[in-house]
Amino acid sequence: MTEKSLVSLTGQKTSLLLNIAEGAELLYWGKKLQASPDAQARALSRAVPYGRLDSDVPVTLMPESGRGLFSSPGLEGHAQGKHWSPVFTLKTIEHLDSGIVIYSEDSVAKLLLKTELMLDKESDVIKLCHTLTNNGEARYTVNRLALTLTVPERASECLSFYGRWVHEFQQQRQVIQHGGYQQENRRGRTSHEHFPALVVGTNAFNETCGEVWGVHLAWSGNHRLRVDVKADGRRFIQAEALYYPGEIELAQGESVSTPWLYASYSASGLNSMSQQFHRYVREHILRFSPAEKVRPLHLNTWEGIYFDHRPEYIMQMASEAAKMGVERFIIDDGWFRGRNDDKAALGDWYLDEQKYPHGLEPVIEHVLAQGMTFGLWVEPEMISKNSDLYRQHPDWLLQLADYDQPTGRNQYVLDLSRDEVFEWLLARLDSLLSQYQISYLKWDMNREVVQPGHLGRAAQTRQVERVYQLIDRLRAQHPQVEIESCAAGGGRIDYEILKRTQRVWPSDNNDALERQFIQRGFSYFFPPEIMGAHIGARHSHSTRRVADIHFRGITALFGHMGIELDPVKESEEEKAGFSHYIALHKQYRSLIHSGDLYRLPGDDPAAQVISAIVAKDQRQALVSVAQIAMPTWALSGALRVTGLLAQQRYRVSVIACADNFRQGIVNTQPAWVYEGAELSGEWLEQAGLAMPVLDPESALLLLIEAIN
Missing domain, CATH: 3.20.20.70 (Aldolase class I)
Structure with missing residues (x-):
């Protein structure tokens, strides 16, 4: 690893560091580094354990079995049974303001690989794509072409999504310590069952705490997502469009590209990750008339x-x-x-x-x-x-x-x-x-x-x-x-x-x-x-x-x-x-259509779903409290709202609720329900408001507005 082989990309909150000496290895993807990492990157050079190959084998953006990587490769294919274990070497690299384009080739298999890695400096969302071109005379059959991002060893949990018709976008979690997690969709569209996205993070990550790495494969067809833990503890996320047998055959000069993989890192939980994705979608994906x-x-x-x-x-x-x-x-x-x-x-x-x-x-x-x-x-x-x-x-x-x-x-x-x-x-x-x-x-x-x-x-x-x-x-x-x-x-x-x-x-x-x-x-x-x-x-x-x-x-x-x-x-x-x-x-x-969305943790998460949308200038917010089941206890703790200005004072008022909200199953609701409240942003985030008692399958809408 030399300084010449290092490429650094930096956003508002995120840094990426790649070593392009042998493939493109993502050495670091995490919280923004203030100092230039080039001179210090040698500190990440790994040991080589005994009883294995005699040299270090990186997990690159295009993992290659031909280098001795005994995990899922990025490319599986062949030219009439030959050239089934390609190894790519760097040809040229193009530096752009927002990222890099790497051109690599296998001169034996006559394959050219173009890898595009971009970091949006405003939203901290990265996007990755591979394009494979066959320059050989024989037709090249592509069985798999996958995108790979490495994550640190401290990423120990995976949040994924499952569902079915009328029951989409359900959540589940797995511990990832050995082996890993894999989901496949073969239904011909994005599917109700396995939306092509997942999140990995540090132990017990939640909406407001923990490091998280989220990925989404932008593809409306069959796909595979996986998180692998290698025997040496290294972890990587891999995403790909699934191909049927014989579906992708490249004649000389023909190419195939992966879908774009979008990814984002947050040091402060899922809310920040989502806001980064939302910002990127608003600025770069949506095209309203x-x-x-x-x-x-x-x-x-x-x-x-x-x-x-x-x-x-x-x-x-x-x-x-x-x-x-x-x-x-x-x-x-x-x-x-x-x-x-x-x-x-x-x-x-x-x-x-x-x-x-x-x-x-x-x-x-x-x-x-x-x-x-x-x-x-x-x-x-x-x-x-x-x-x-x-x-x-x-x-x-x-x-x-x-x-x-x-x-x-x-x-x-x-x-x-x-x-x-x-x-x-x-x-x-x-x-x-x-x-x-x-x-x-x-x-x-x-x-x-x-x-x-x-x-x-x-x-x-x-x-x-x-x-x-x-x-x-x-x-x-x-x-x-x-x-x-x-x-x-x-x-x-x-x-x-x-x-x-x-x-x-x-x-x-x-x-x-x-x-x-x-x-x-x-x-x-x-x-x-x-x-x-x-x-x-x-x-x-x-x-x-x-x-x-x-x-x-x-x-x-x-x-x-x-x-x-x-x-x-x-x-x-x-x-x-x-x-x-x-x-x-x-x-x-x-x-609602421009603010930052927060999924708020409550003191009774089994019975309540709480969300807030906070204006960009942090002077106004709407909060929805949905009582999805009977309260676990007679009282439901406190409602705390994040995303506001700490020293700003706000007026809190109820603007929508069930007709019987203020009477019925309670003797009296908290005083602020009737009178409103004037509180600082710091108080709302740290101390909060006493939660009212709500009927199951009812909801409450609050307006929070700055006072001055």
Whole structure:
């Protein structure tokens, strides 16, 4: 290791140090180093234990089995059975203001490796990508191409995410001392089960304490994430897109790139890590259209009418929605030809003239006349066998032709690798957006992918890439149209799809209690303004649970808010509740969609979920306290709020709560509940407020404002 072989990258709070002598080894990734590390880096030279190889073998950004690394390599492949153990040597390095680009080659295998490592100096988020090029005459088959980041030996716990339909973004923890942890997704989209992100950290890390290293693979298809502990104690995180056999073959001059891996380090727990990711997403991922920087409040018709489309009735719904303050009205599934249930018509993207005998224009004109914009649901990647499109083009399915593929949601997937399929879909979507005044598409993808074959070969990776291209082409033609990524709820949510969409739907579950957990898991990597959060009906359609309007309203407040129901059928009392929370969301929308999110630890974490959003200038905050179960004890301790200015005095007041909050199961609530309180930021963070007693499945919303 020499000073010439060292590369240092520094952000606001983070430093990275790489040794590029043999591959690119990440020597240090942690808290910002104030002094130049170059002259001191030799202190990190490792011992070489007896009974092993006679020289030190680094774990690089591209681990190589050919160097004697007996753990998961970064590349597995071959050229007709040869060149299966490549070793790359440095060719050139390009220094950029935000990072480095390293070019390495294996002159025997005729492979060129380009490694891009960037550190955003404002958010402290790093991103990493490999591109492999075959310069040999023989075709090179790539079985795996993975991204690797090393973390220190003190990283001893892993936080990962699991779930299923209507139960996404759940959290679990594992101790990582030997072996490791691995998750795989083979469902053809990001998946409900294994969102492609995880966090490792020091023992018992939490929202406010401990060192954490978080990673997210920006890929909307099959993936693998793993955390490995080597026999010598070194640890690394590895992430990759999963390839089917024979899927990636490179002819001479052809290349394949990994998805981007995004990562961030925090010395002060998960909240800081999340805020760094949120800042990066806001500044570098999101691409809102100029007309829609303020996130308009939605009504989606799905749980209101399902497939029962009557234009006059839908216009009544729009009128009622506008009265409550809705700003965007979206017609969901059921509008197109022959679509009366979920068993037919996908692919026939033409208006059902039996349901809409006068066309869709009168409905849209009515929506626009109410001061709202109009949106429409589509599921372009799918096809039903009971459809005109399938009867005309049965060969357009993504399939292996000699097998009987199982259905999912009574539907199949179109083969986007076929240019004629791609161009047909683009033309249909372009026609819809050109014919009608549509400013928003809810883009759904409701099934998992089985046997993704194109002309007999695996084409899952190509399918995902073509979805990206389809959205890119459509948005180039209609830049003012915004798109929501929905996949039976939270089945396709990642930074790469988010570069092309402006909203995601975390779950088909609008149950406020379940949403507390779903939205909390979601918040680790995504900011509130892109999270669809709807007030559903009093009786949840997904769980049959009953919740009052206040619990539903407060739960939906900390996102991109909407409602999902039939407002015509709702009682005046319920509609008054919707109107109240719609107005409340609009009042604080700019704070919610720009502030720093804190997941606050409480004294009764088994029974409460507490969150705060603090303005950038730290002069205002909203705090949500959700009572998810019976209190563990008769009293619930203190509420402490972080992120405020220590010496600033604040006024604390209750601005939303259940109707019976101040009476019922308590003799009296704490005095501040009735009178408000004036407290310093230091007091709120260290001493806090006596927690009130709350009913199970209820919530409280507090406003904290600076006094002066």
